[in-house]
Amino acid sequence: MVLSSLSVTIVVPVISIIVYVLVVGYRRRSRINALRKLGVAMPAGWSWWFGHLRVLDEKLKKLPPDANVYMAMHDIVPDHADSEVFLMDYWPVAEPMLMIFGIELSHQTSTKYDLPKPSNQEHSFSPIIGGSSLITMNGEQWKFWRSLLNPGFSASHMLSLIPNIVDAVDVFCELLEQNANKGLFSLDDMTTRLAMDVITRTTLDTDLDNQRNEHKFAHALNTILNWHSFWDPRILLNPLRVPVQWYYGRIMSSFIRGELSKRFVEMKRSKATINDSAASTKKAKSVIALALEEYITRKQEHDKTPLENIHLDENFARIAANQIRLFIFAGNDTTATAIGYTYHMLSQHPTVLAKVRSEHDTIFGSDTDPGALLRQQPALINQCRYTLAVIKETLRLYPPASSIRDGLPGVSFVDRKGTSIPTEHLSATIMHNYVHVNPRLWHRPLEFLPDRWLVNADHKLYPPPGAFRPFEHGPRNCIGQTLVLNEIRVALIMTARRFYLQPAYEEFDALERAKEGVWMELMRKVGIKGKECKVVLGERAYQTSRSGAHPADGYPCRVSLVGK
Numbered sequence: 001m002v003l004s005s006l007s008v009t010i011v012v013p014v015i016s017i018i019v020y021v022l023v024v025g026y027r028r029r030s031r032i033n034a035l036r037k038l039g040v041a042m043p044a045g046w047s048w049w050f051g052h053l054r055v056l057d058e059k060l061k062k063l064p065p066d067a068n069v070y071m072a073m074h075d076i077v078p079d080h081a082d083s084e085v086f087l088m089d090y091w092p093v094a095e096p097m098l099m100i101f102g103i104e105l106s107h108q109t110s111t112k113y114d115l116p117k118p119s120n121q122e123h124s125f126s127p128i129i130g131g132s133s134l135i136t137m138n139g140e141q142w143k144f145w146r147s148l149l150n151p152g153f154s155a156s157h158m159l160s161l162i163p164n165i166v167d168a169v170d171v172f173c174e175l176l177e178q179n180a181n182k183g184l185f186s187l188d189d190m191t192t193r194l195a196m197d198v199i200t201r202t203t204l205d206t207d208l209d210n211q212r213n214e215h216k217f218a219h220a221l222n223t224i225l226n227w228h229s230f231w232d233p234r235i236l237l238n239p240l241r242v243p244v245q246w247y248y249g250r251i252m253s254s255f256i257r258g259e260l261s262k263r264f265v266e267m268k269r270s271k272a273t274i275n276d277s278a279a280s281t282k283k284a285k286s287v288i289a290l291a292l293e294e295y296i297t298r299k300q301e302h303d304k305t306p307l308e309n310i311h312l313d314e315n316f317a318r319i320a321a322n323q324i325r326l327f328i329f330a331g332n333d334t335t336a337t338a339i340g341y342t343y344h345m346l347s348q349h350p351t352v353l354a355k356v357r358s359e360h361d362t363i364f365g366s367d368t369d370p371g372a373l374l375r376q377q378p379a380l381i382n383q384c385r386y387t388l389a390v391i392k393e394t395l396r397l398y399p400p401a402s403s404i405r406d407g408l409p410g411v412s413f414v415d416r417k418g419t420s421i422p423t424e425h426l427s428a429t430i431m432h433n434y435v436h437v438n439p440r441l442w443h444r445p446l447e448f449l450p451d452r453w454l455v456n457a458d459h460k461l462y463p464p465p466g467a468f469r470p471f472e473h474g475p476r477n478c479i480g481q482t483l484v485l486n487e488i489r490v491a492l493i494m495t496a497r498r499f500y501l502q503p504a505y506e507e508f509d510a511l512e513r514a515k516e517g518v519w520m521e522l523m524r525k526v527g528i529k530g531k532e533c534k535v536v537l538g539e540r541a542y543q544t545s546r547s548g549a550h551p552a553d554g555y556p557c558r559v560s561l562v563g564k
């Protein structure tokens with residue numbers, strides 16, 4: 001009797017789970033079949049049991065294990081040039097996804113239908129960001145926060161923050177000088193620390209001095225990121241992951257909440273003394289200070305609350321802290337990568353580097369301190385048109401991010417062949433890497449040609465509207481794009497004529513081989529261990545899957561002083 005009730009307790013749930021999996025599985029597989037019948041493009045090799053996972057696995061096997069997963073699409077993309085989209089079915093691991101690499105479908109995703117951010121994104125980002133934030137919000141909540149934060153990122157306000165960037169780049173120069181004519185160092189590590197200092201200075205008005213010594217806040221974020229993955233079961237199932245991320249999340253949170261409270265008190269004080277000339281000639285306000293100012297103004301005007309009675313509402317403070325964590329997360333790796341690849345491109349194209357230097361000589365003079373000039377006249381960066389062209393061309397070839405959205409019931413895309421694709425139950429990703437080198441859109445797509453950003457609209461090289469989208473288009477475009485373009489320009493203006501940076505991968509690989517020892521060498525010689533693939537599409541500094549698509553192995557590099 002006991003045995004039979006026990007078996008009922010075990011067998012019934014097990015059978016229910018199996019039936020549930022079969023029913024859900026059947027329904028999902030049938031949807032893919034229906035899409036196939038509609039003519040939706042998808043790579044060959046689809047299986048009823050594993051969707052396109054085996055196709056993906058075959059492609060990934062040809063790449064280094066840390067290569068960016070989008071690289072696996074390289075052979076598949078040309079097969080779908082007529083539709084400029086294909087469906088990858090990640091069953092049973094994830095939702096099927098439309099992989100987009102044309103302008104029209106990108107426009108439908110980001111602008112025409114402005115599809116929502118994936119519903120599970122908030123949960124995946126939560127250990128890093130702490131909860132709800134701009135990048136995962138939708139609807140009215142997103143509108144409220146975006147309108148509050150937009151003024152802080154406006155072009156004119158960003159210009160007023162150039163001196164903060166110059167301060168951080170000054171430290172970067174000091175560290176490059178210390179490394180000059182010495183051993184190998186990781187450029188990626190240095191640009192990541194620089195980007196962190198710039199973001200915290202500009203968004204929070206806090207100097208972490210993280211470039212000289214890793215700050216506890218940066219350490220906490222890096223540790224959380226090291227324990228984070230969107231998909232890797234080895235990380236996700238590790239029982240230590242949750243407590244580690246919780247512990248370091250608390251460190252980040254308490255630091256930001258402390259800084260936020262300080263800024264709030266400062267803002268109230270400055271508002272109370274608004275007519276005091278000493279207060280009004282203060283230095284430029286950080287992004288969050290402007291948001292707090294707007295928050296106080298709204299409280300005063302809408303709720304008629306007197307200034308002295310305004311307090312930082314707990315709910316507002318919690319989400320504001322998440323927004324700052326988001327800025328630091330969204331802006332740190334991506335910007336660091338963009339700076340690093342810009343130096344890489346200059347190192348590979350000496351004539352371009354010469355033109356950049358000559359532009360800086362013309363605008364800043366050949367023997368002045370460009371940092372000091374920029375502090376006084378930040379608008380000078382807008383005269384550096386060729387420098388900007390170099391940065392854009394780098395972002396075209398090495399975009400650090402992509403865009404993922406959820407489909408909606410009733411919304412159908414139309415691909416270039418005219419096929420209608422119902423988006424319900426699908427996700428859609430705009431693959432910047434492939435939109436940016438789509439040969440239908442770009443002339444000489446794989447070549448690094450900054451001049452394409454300076455030619456007239458009737459020139460063959462002229463970029464077609466909507467084809468360049470590293471920061472995405474539409475209402476959910478990147479709020480930090482002006483900051484990024486300013487930061488890289490300032491970095492180049494202050495370094496390009498002073499330093500000469502060269503990648504040192506061959507040397508790095510030789511050192512790594514030497515560390516492996518005799519045993520591994522023997523295994524390779526007899527063929528037990530295969531030859532390691534370290535190049536992707538001819539590039540040793542290939543983009544990896546680390547958030548922001550960092551260059552492989554941290555971009556080992558050497559630096560020397562120009563003319564010495």
Ligand code: HEM
Nearest residue numbers: 135327330331334335338401403404471472476478479480
């Ligand atoms: C090279 C550097 C950067 C690149 C390539 C980049 C790229 C992007 C892209 C593609 C999106 C849209 C994502 C989507 O559609 O799902 C985005 C959104 C966003 N980015 Fe950036 N980003 C960069 C730097 C920054 C910086 C420095 C900040 C902040 C200081 C920042 C803050 C944000 C935020 C808050 C959003 C969400 C905007 C919204 O949904 O309203 N990003 N970024």
